[in-house]
Amino acid sequence: MKLILHIWRQKNQASPGKMVRYEVEANEHMSFLEMLDVLNENLIAKGEEPVAFDHDCREGICGSCGFMINGVAHGPLPNTTVCQLHMRHFKSGDELYLEPWRAAAFPVIKDLVVDRSAFDRIIAAGGYISVATGSAPDGNAIPVRKQDADLAMDAAQCIGCGACVAACPNASASLFMAAKITHLGLLPQGQPERKERVLKMVAAANRELFGSCTNIGECEAVCPKGIRMEFIGRMNRDYLNASFTYQEEKEMAGVG
């Protein structure tokens, strides 16, 4: 099959970029990234720079890959990262526009590669349970309702690829944050820090210049792991609850 690709080419963060047209011969058994590998081999043979794109595991779990295909994050197949998208879903003659995630918080590094370290900083702000190594009680000491554990797992599946931000017209990171807040907030182990967590993570996302949620649902439609918008509601509830009830730690000078 022959494809016409329009790919965003940008040398580095400082230079301007533009869409460049390529043609490539592919076959239907290839994955989308393997099709780009073929294009890159062709470019190298001509002495041109290959198209840079992030990828690593190529089995849909590391969250490295992702770009827009014809205006849809990770392309047309639901619940699928671009590395797991196969060419049998396209047909010869298709014209495809490949663009990097666009957000102020995700500056373009080169071609289709963006900097998603803002996500790391959101997690660093509070997306964890503080437990020093070695201080944990027996794994079965605290039973967890199976339904809660299952729902926590649904949320915990987030791979941090950034598709939700890319698809959101406001470049909001709500789905990403909500997934972590829901995951930890559903478990008994996550309760002690539940309020600080949501307050700090939301504040961090705002510092990183992610936009606001307008509840329109583009994020959940492109999420390769099927993270649901209902979790954003949970995050909002946790946030409002924490905002009205959270008390700063009192100064404990002289104690101990």
Next chain:
Amino acid sequence: MTLDSRIPSGPIEQKWDRCKFELKLVNPANKRKFHIIVVGTGLAGGSAAASLGELGYNVKAFCFQDSPRRAHSIAAQGGINAAKNYQNDGDSIYRLFYDTIKGGDFRAREANVYRLAQISVNIIDQCVAQGVPFAREYGGLLANRSFGGAQVSRTFYARGQTGQQLLLGCYQALERQVDAGRVLMFPRTEMLDLIVINGKARGIVTRNLITGKIESHLADAVILATGGYGNVYYLSTNAKGSNATAIWRAYKRGALMANPCFTQIHPTCIPVSGDYQSKLTLMSESLRNDGRIWVPLKKGDKRPPTEIPEEERDYYLERKYPSFGNLVPRDVASRAAKAVCDEGRGVGETGLGVYLDFSDAIRRLGRKTIEERYGNLFEMYERITGEDPYKTPMRIFPAIHYTMGGLWVDYHLMSTIPGLFVLGEANFSDHGANRLGASALMQGLADGYFIIPYTLGDYLANTKLEKVDDSHSAVKDAEREVTVRIQKLLSIKGKRSVDSFHRELGKLVWDYCGMARNAKGLQYAMGKIAELAEEFYHNVNVVGDGNELNQSLEKAGRVADFFELAQLMCRDALERNESCGGHFREEFQTPEGEALRDDENYCHVAAWEYKGEGQSPVLHKEPLRFEYVHLTQRSYK
């Protein structure tokens, strides 16, 4: 050189406790005076960096990915073993120890493996406390599943994404330390050399993958947790970026490389479908719990699987190994698949595949249960192949998955270079010649959470570390060598892409140093690899500059190291005149085609010492002594 494994004396149950008591400690106020480098942020590196940060050390952590959360531990599917015996089915620390030693075909250290089994129970506790959403029973307690090579249910899991959940737990702990200022994180930064000063590991040279800047980082100790080298085969279940450069650079600086030929072939991967294929996708071993593996009885039977009647199917694992059946260890299952395909009974277009059939399990347990257990794996299979495994059996074939070999380390996880510690898959320590399923996650976390925090302190407390800075000649030399290497790769400007060389190298290693090896093939491969490496340095084309994001350049450096490593793997395989675990030498097999060990001559760790460019490496042997487990011919019948 004598290899001192520093195994503590005393009964095996007490060795680790005794060792911990005898280790010197670093006073909490002094910890902040020490600087530690951790390379790699998977389960081993991430847990080490987080734990050391918590203890108060100044940690710098490095990964080549854009975030520490992307390390390839994330792709582990099936689970993590622990001797909790929650199922009351006869498990114990001793049994996990025994299973692991036996599964490794008696080529691992008893003391290390026993410690691993001991620590396994703490790992589960730690991860539960971090919020890892392990699967649970309706009563709220942790669920278990069984796995290859064991007759008890001791594997903890989080759907088919156990590695992901464990890694995220450890990544979150790491990010907490980043926020607290205890860990400085360097993503998109690749280690390209080790700095050794006065015989001690004192730092690393890195390349910033975005700007291309070459930098040195100095420290009091260096921890490598950079994973395995399965990508030497080009096609493997490893992530595309997984590479051996960090451990290979350490090897060239004097660390010994142990058992490089011990590589694991995973029996359940999606078969190769074409020349453009860039990687292989694993289907979790847990599928073998409920799936039955078969091929047609008749050669060249091209009927669709559903039309082949029961009596014309050969459930060969159940036939050959009635007591373990479909749950034999990975090496055994892989070789059996190869054997039936060699007989011409393989399935699929290429004839390189066997069926993994769930129709019995769906009949017995219902589709819903199967969906709950393996739903995401089935979806993944369908996405890749376009076939629905609920309706038609999966096709699977073995693929390179894990490397048991790695840098040699002693009981303290320190390599032969003082101050250089190696954790996780990057070291050789615990799995012998074959790793059992669900044990890699266990080892990575044991090393990072529970071993290195103790043994590192002992090294620091016992060692006089002189002050060093960037102006030291060893630092300048290492930086210069790195720069020269990069310039060399960029200046060749030949005709072939890096990938085309990597593909060719991979095929050579797979054909001659893969599932089955023989002396003639290994010798041939060594010659061929040398020729290919020669061509690489004359004809590779690395487009672009060194001072920007350049993925071709990254790959070229890694492939250059793979050439050298592949040579050493073949040499090691040739030297080991026996079959054991994943190392199957065709000359050494039982009449039934099982691996035939030679305990008289090869009950040792083969550790190779680098002697310089163009020189043959020198073999050192660490004898393995088995005081608790009797060496037997492994039998899963």
Next chain:
Amino acid sequence: MSAAASTFAQKAQSHRFYDSTIGKKAVMAVTGAILFGFVVVHMLGNLQVYFGPEKINAYGELLHSSPGLLWTARLILLTSVVLHIVAALQLAALNKKARPVGYVRKKNIASTYASRTMLVSGPIIFFFLVYHLLHFTTGQAHPNFRAGDVYHNVIAGFQQPAASIAYIVAMILLVNHLHHGVWSMFQSLGLNHPRYMPWLRRFSAAAAILIGVGNISIPVSVLAGLLQ
């Protein structure tokens, strides 16, 4: 403690709350709920026009009978409108900054038309509101305004086709706005649950359409001569 953590600790709670996007959305949800309540009550009041001049004029008088209550209500509504708009504008500015460079191609695959056009329907409804107040409350924009005679004002006002059309268009936009806005305020306040969320979405659509139909029926009836 890192810089990030200390800025967190130093800021006052209320300040932080409104600083955050979720806080602003909560303000929009609460003020939206008040305005929605008003729109419902207002429509029910309007429909009394069908019961003749006495009924609706009496209703008008009733509303004006206690100026204290009337002005309290007006103040609450006015504050809600202001807060709703200020928060919306601030969020819109923030969201624009969040994506400085757009896509060459962008496809919307899940969102409704209504949800994507809140920033269009909202401001038009606001300008309509100003016109509506000048038209029926203060009379400056009315051709033949009689203070206190609600019925007359409505009939005479809507007998001008241009005014009627303006009302109909505005009401269609209001339907659009509420179609997304009503269930969205539950989501913004975290009053969601997978069990009743689908119902809430249906309720949201139905309420929006009922309000639209109820209000639009009046100018249509006037133009059709059913109300005189």
